[in-house]
Amino acid sequence: xxxxxxxxxxxxxxxxxxxxxxxxxxxxxxxxxxxxxxxxxxxxxxxxxxxxxxxxxxxxxxxxxxxxxxxxxxxxxxxxxxxxxxxxxxxxxxxxxxxxxxxxxxxxxxxxxxxxxxxxxxxxxxxxxxxxxxxxxxxxxxxxxxxxxxxxxxxxxxxxxxxxxxxxxxxxxxxxxxxxxxxxxxxxxxxxxxxxxxxxxxxxxxxxxxxxxxxxxxxxxxxxxxxxxxxxxxxxxxxxxxxxxxxxxxxxxxxxxxxxxxxxxxxxxxxxxxxxxxxxxxxxxxxxxxxxxxxxxxxxxxxxxxxxxxxxxxxxxxxxxxxxxxxxxxxxxxxxxxxxxxxxxxxxxxxxxxxxxxxxxxxxxxxxxxxxxxxxxxxxxxxxxxxxxxxxxxxxxxxxxxxxxxxxxxxxxxxxxxxxxxxxxxxxxxxxxxxxxxxxxxxxxxxxxxxxxxxxxxxxxxxxxxxxxxxxxxxxxxxxxxxxxxxxxxxxxxxx
Numbered sequence: 131x132x133x134x135x136x137x138x139x140x141x142x143x144x145x146x147x148x149x150x151x152x153x154x155x156x157x158x159x160x161x162x163x164x165x166x167x168x169x170x171x172x173x174x175x176x177x178x179x180x181x182x183x184x185x186x187x188x189x190x191x192x193x194x195x196x197x198x199x200x201x202x203x204x205x206x207x208x209x210x211x212x213x214x215x216x217x218x219x220x221x222x223x224x225x226x227x228x229x230x231x232x233x234x235x236x237x238x239x240x241x242x243x244x245x246x247x248x249x250x251x252x253x254x255x256x257x258x259x260x261x262x263x264x265x266x267x268x269x270x271x272x273x274x275x276x277x278x279x280x281x282x283x284x285x286x287x288x289x290x291x292x293x294x295x296x297x298x299x300x301x302x303x304x305x306x307x308x309x310x311x312x313x314x315x316x317x318x319x320x321x322x323x324x325x326x327x328x329x330x331x332x333x334x335x336x337x338x339x340x341x342x343x344x345x346x347x348x349x350x351x352x353x354x355x356x357x358x359x360x361x362x363x364x365x366x367x368x369x370x371x372x373x374x375x376x377x378x379x380x381x382x383x384x385x386x387x388x389x390x391x392x393x394x395x396x397x398x399x400x401x402x403x404x405x406x407x408x409x410x411x412x413x414x415x416x417x418x419x420x421x422x423x424x425x426x427x428x429x430x431x432x433x434x435x436x437x438x439x440x441x442x443x444x445x446x447x448x449x450x451x452x453x454x455x456x457x458x459x460x461x462x463x464x465x466x467x468x469x470x471x472x473x474x475x476x477x478x479x480x481x482x483x484x485x486x487x488x489x490x491x492x493x494x495x496x497x498x499x500x501x502x503x504x505x506x507x508x509x510x511x512x513x514x515x516x517x518x519x520x521x522x523x524x525x526x527x528x529x530x531x532x533x534x535x536x537x538x539x540x541x542x543x544x545x546x547x548x549x550x551x552x553x554x555x556x557x558x559x560x561x562x563x564x565x566x567x568x569x570x571x572x573x574x575x576x577x578x579x580x581x582x583x584x585x586x587x588x589x590x591x592x593x594x595x596x597x598x599x600x601x602x603x604x605x606x607x608x609x610x611x612x613x614x615x616x617x618x619x620x621x622x623x624x625x626x
Contacts, residue, residue, distance in 0.1 A: 131203070131204050131205065131206045132154050132202065132203050132204065132205050132206070133205075133206060133209055134205070134206070134209035135209075137149065137154060137176050137177075137205060138176040138177075139176070140156070140158075140175070140176055141175035141176030141177075142172075142175065143158075143161060143168065143172060144158070145158055146158045146161060146171065146172065146175045146176075147175070147176060147202065148171065148174050148175065148176075148177065148178075148179040149177065149178040149179060149180065149205050150178075150179055150180050150183050150192055151180055152180075152204060152205060152207060153201065153202075153203070153204055153205065154201075154202040154203055154204070154205050155192055155196055155200055155201060155202060156196075156200045156202055157171055157192075157196070157200070159200075160196065170182065178205075181215060224250060224252065227249055227250050227621065228250050230621050230622045231246055231250065231554065231555070231621065232246065232619035232620060232621060232622070234555055234558060234559065234562055236619050236620075237555075237559075237562055237566075237619055238566070238619070239526070239527070239566060239570075240526045240527070240544075240547040240550075240551070240563060240566065240567075241526055241618060242618055242619040243547065243550040243551045243553075243554050243555075243559060243563065244546070244547075244550045245618040245619060246550070246554040246555075246619060247259075247317065247549075247550040247553045247554045248260070249621065250553075250554065251316075251317055251553055252316070253405065254316070254405045255316035255317050255553075257401045257402045257404070257405045258313065258316060258399075258402050258405070259311070259316070259317065259546065259549060259550075259553075260401065260546075261399035261400070261401035261402040261487070262397075262399060262485065262486035262487050262490070263397030263398055263399055263486065263487050263488055263489065263490045264397070264398060264400070264490035264491075265490055265491075266486060266490070267486075267490050267491050268483050268486040268489070268490050268491060268492045268494070269485065269486025269487070269524075270486070271486075271491075271493070271494050271524075272483065272485070272486055272494045272495070272496075272523040272524030273524040273526070274494075274524075275494035275495075275496040275497055275524060275596060276496060276524060276525070276526075276527070276529075276530040276533060278496075278533055278591050278592055278593045278595070278596065279591070279592035279595075280529065280532075280533065280578065280590060280591055280592070281589070281590060281592060282577055282578045282579055282590075283578065283579030283580075283590075284579060285579075286579040286581065287581070288575065288576040288579065288580075288581055290581065291571075291572055291575040291576055291580070291581050291582070292581065292582045292583075293305055293568075293571040293572070293575060293582075293583060295541065295583055297335055297518075297540065297541045298360075298385060298386045298456050298458075298477065298478070298518060299385070299456075300335055300358035300385050300386075301333065301358075302333060302334060302335050302358075302541070303332060303333035303334060303564075303568075304332075304333075304334050304564065304567060304568065304571070305531055305535055305541050305542060305571075305583055306334065306525075306531055306541065306542050306543070306544055306567060307334065307335040307336070307337060307360065307520075307541055307542075307543055307544075308325050308329060308334060308335065308336040308337055308543075308544065308545070308548050309337055309362075309522045309543030309544055309545035310337045310338065310339035310340070310342075310362035310388070310545065311339060311545045311546065311548075311549045312339050312340075312341035312342065312343075313341060313342075313343050314342060314343045314344065314549070314552070315343030315344070316343070317549070317552070317553030318552050318553050318556055320344075320552075320556065320557070321342065321343040321344045322336075322338070322339070322342045322343065322344045322349055323344055323348070323349065323352050323557075324552035324556050324557040324559070324560055325548060325552060325560055326349050326352045326353050326357075326359075327352060327557050328552075328557050328560035328561045328564065329353075329357070329560070330352075330353055330354040330357045331354075331561065332561060332564045334564060335358050335359065335360060335385075336349075336353075336359055336360070337359075337360040337361065337362050337388060337543070338350075338359055338360065338361050338362065338379075338384070339362050340361075340362055340363055340364040340375075340390075341364065346361075346375075346378070346379065346382075347382070350382045350383070350384075356383075358385045359383070359384050359385065360384065360385060360386040360387070360388055361376075361379045361384045361386070361387055361388065361455075362388045362390060362460065363375070363376065363387060363388065363389045363390065364390055364393065364436070364437045365389065365390075365437065365438045365441050365445075366436050366437070366438060367436060367437075367438040367440075368436075369438075369448075373452050376449075376452055376453050376455075377452060377453065379455075380453050380454065380455050384455060385455065385456070386455055386456045386458060386477075387449070387453060387455045387456065387457050387458065388458045388459075388460045388480065389449065389457065389458070389459055389460060390460045390461055390484075391441065391459045391460060391461045391462070392460070392461025392462075392463070392482065392483065392484055392488050392489075393437060393461065393484060393488060394437070394438075394439035394440075394441065395437070395439055396437070396487070396488070397484070397487050397488045397489065397490070399487055443470060443474065446474045446475070446476065447474075450475060450476075456476075456477035456478065457476040457477055458476065458477060458478040458479060458480060458518070458520070459471050459476055459478075459479045459480070460479075460480040460482055461480065461482050461483070461484060461488075462479040462480065462481055462482070462498075462502075463481065463482075463483060463492060463493065463495075463498050464498070464501075464502075465501050465502050465504075465505040467479075468502045468505060468506060468519075469505060469506075469509060472506065472509060472510075472514075472517055476517075477516065477517060477518060478517055478518030478519060478520065478540070479502075479517075479518075479519055479520070480495075480520040480521070480522060480543065481495035481496075481498045481499055481502060481519065481520065481521045481522075481539075482495055482520075482521070482522045482523055482543070483495065483523055484523075485522070485523055485545060485546065486523065494523060494524060494596075495521040495522060495523045495524075495534075496521060496523075496524075496533070496534055496537070496593075496596065497593075497596045497597060499519070499521055499534065499537050499538060499539060500537060500538075500593060500596065500597075502519065503519065503537065503538035506519070512538075513538070513540070518540040518541070519538060519539055519540050520539060520540055520541055520542065520543055521534045521539045521542050521543070522542065522543030522544070522545060525542055525543075525544050525547065526547055527570060528567050528568075528569075528570030528571040528573075528574050529570065529574045530542070531567070531571070532571070532574055532575065532578065532580070532586060532590075533591050533593075535583055535586045536586040536587060536588055536590045536591045537588055537591055537593065538588070547563060548560055548563055551563040578590055
């Protein structure tokens, strides 16, 4: 047992000890490598840092990333000096706004969750979650792409409609999976566990992010027995780390490996970059022992320096050799690369532009879907039972999902929609999001005249305008001045 006096003598940059969960660690050599900067650690030098550590790190992060000689022993809890947490006026106001959120039964669509999250999230969290690259054209194009016309069939018996499906051989109650989004604890203390628990209850598949705030094992442990999970992978420069991570995931029962291939370097997300992300509330948890970490260019840069920019087609055989999980390439955008993926023997692709966060002015996944499906139809059976084509980016309505499925998608990924749901209302928010999508699917399938997903065909979507990219027309000011927009869910005390 180490005394408080002994620990307090190590409260400088030259010798820095901290207490986490009743145990003492020497983090002196880690100060300059901490993605959030050394300031936050030094604030707790010689003291109990558990309260600051818990919201933004998985429980085993410090154990796994410090060598055993840096684990100094236990502390006498009766002698611990804890830092008194001072709640700022801004945080007090944010908590007051949280208390005045619209009741969950007033949330009618996924846009409502985003509207609530925008108001109650800390500024840095909102900047990280909502930001996109450069001029943020692609993130808006992702949404606009779904404004296609939908001709409906009539006089069909749609008393019973069924939108259940299988995704990579796994049963799903929605033709939707939860796409990976990073750092869930920036928006909610339980982070990604909100998704895991809700998904288990409702038969929806979650994709675990490499950059989750919760540890991989913590997420898997929170899942129900036999609950299907996928894994999103950023490939580490150190392939030994990647191999160990992938094979551990397979041993834990993960059913699909989604390798992100459109992020050799993360894009410049200027909303995020302007926040700097070097203050006391820094929340990145990864690459604890890495050098050269960017600490003044936002969350994205702080958590991504380990990503390997050398990843190429020559690495696909290696991935196939280290795992039996289905391999999906996430971030494909051209017919040429779709064909290369098919020829490489992987089990599918995700048509994705990273939620508009990578190469700005990239085409939407929905637009790319048309060209890619046309090419894949010439390369074998269609639909191909051994090769799935997924789409993500911009999906907010079940009608968006049905359009993608009609045009040839195997299933659709939703990231921000579920992220904002748990940031706003926790696990209950995610469950409500599932119900909203289910209600919308039932209505839209009936209106389309589709009794099951197999009856969704390309003729049900008029996508002819997708590739026109006509320049924006002048606003109709007279119409705009008289049109009353639909309202989002409202706060009870908006003047707060």
